[in-house]
Amino acid sequence: MMEKNSVLSSNGGELQLPVGFRFRPTDAELILYYLKPKVRSLPLTATFIPQIDEIFQSHPSHLPGDVKQRRYFFSKRKWDYSKTSKSRINYISDESGYWKIVGKEKAISVNVAPRTSVVVGTKKTFVLYEGKHTKTSWFMHEYRLLPSQISTAPTMECENWYAYRINQRKRNGRVKITRGNTKKKIVGEDDGVMELSVDNTVEFGSPPLPSPLCSSNEEEASA
Template identity: 45%
Template structure:
């Protein structure tokens, strides 16, 4: 069967309704390990891109989605192991400790995940941005057990961290300030519809937090309806 490639001009393009959302273990074992040892990949879905040759917003793919790339690590110094992560407009800086990637069965450490944050400018005076990179690398101890030559590949997942904007704050305020109606479906029908207690409907206003706790802890089965103030 001919292998189908979902990468066109360096961009990932899946059929409608499909989403590429692998686990850390799948990224390391099914993609990175196969790439390192030049084995056939499950599908040609991750392009080869030098992530440090371009700024994160200039890399191929949809900026609103997670993007995955195979990349090679370039040494910062000729006789050192530190990677050069400088781009045109800034640099990637490691954040926190590396995380071990273990198998779901056997708890074998198969890789490591490093989290990096993109900074504009030059170190150490760069300004932090919302661009995040997860850099996956294969566990060297397990990889060295094989006689197959190991290339210096890493797998990068790059995405833009989303923050709560003013719009979300406004929506939250609307919910907090709205009236909450509790309707007791088990209440008996009453002839006096002018009384909220008789109809099984309770209105809660902004200052009725205590009443809300008592209502929700009763033996009735409340159905919550939020209405605009």
């Protein structure tokens, strides 16, 4: 049976999308076209991202939406790194687990001219630990808009919003399929969509050009 294709709306309901459509913004698109107007209190072009209070205080499986899909949320930061451990943030009141920062904060840039890019925001990556430091398959990315992207006009009201992307990393998802002289490897499976890499045994023509919006090093492989 074909899976239901839907996304959360800003009021917590579900919006049905046409078959084949996925809400998959790049890092730069998420920052520029969703987080930036949210911070500046401007109307959004679409209402696909709901607001969550204190997102770090809830287990991701308790947040709205399909846990099998990549989910996006807006939330205001109610803490800062100067007052808590820089590597741990408790997620529920009984302190049975925490989100741990992995890696360094990453700059997200967009191309504004040939060989010229501008940093518009940053991304932090967190992994969820439970119990006695047991690493789980839950990952969360936190997106922040740079102050340079916010208008300094005195009439502009800006709020401390952040965008979040939450999903689970698939395990043992690598499968190899051989058909005739063409070998295909399934290198990832997410939200019911399989991404295929095909060996060069058959001519398929030139690959599509990358999106002009984002720098080539912007996206990293994510869970």
